[in-house]
Amino acid sequence: MEMPEVIPICYCGNPAKLNMSWSNDNPGRRFFECKKFSNGFQKPCRFFSWFDPPLTPHARVVLLGLLKKVKTLEDARKREEKLGF
Ligand SMILES: [Zn+2]
Known part of the structure; x- marks a missing residue:
């Protein structure tokens, strides 16, 4: 930063x-x-x-979309961890 x-x-x-x-x-x-x-x-x-x-409305939508994607990936990773992969 x-x-x-x-x-x-x-x-x-x-x-x-x-x-x-x-x-x-x-x-x-x-x-x-x-x-x-x-x-x-x-x-x-x-x-x-x-x-x-x-933020412009466009930047906000893009960023929120990215954040959502990261969260989805992280949730998937946590699920895998729990299953012992
Ligand atoms: Zn202060």
Whole structure:
């Protein structure tokens, strides 16, 4: 993953963390959020900022199709593992 040139500073004063969205609306779209998000001890601030521009409807359909394909393959692999192949 290429790194952004400019990392925004979140409300806590820390450099924000780049994450990827897997929602149906924004598959694969990257965004910045508070670094503390995954830390259970500290409450993250509400900083949120998109890094990638919005997906076009076409790109969204293509990406969702690909994600579905990957998931189908993975499910098949898991089934095979269970069967002991
Ligand atoms: Zn923060």
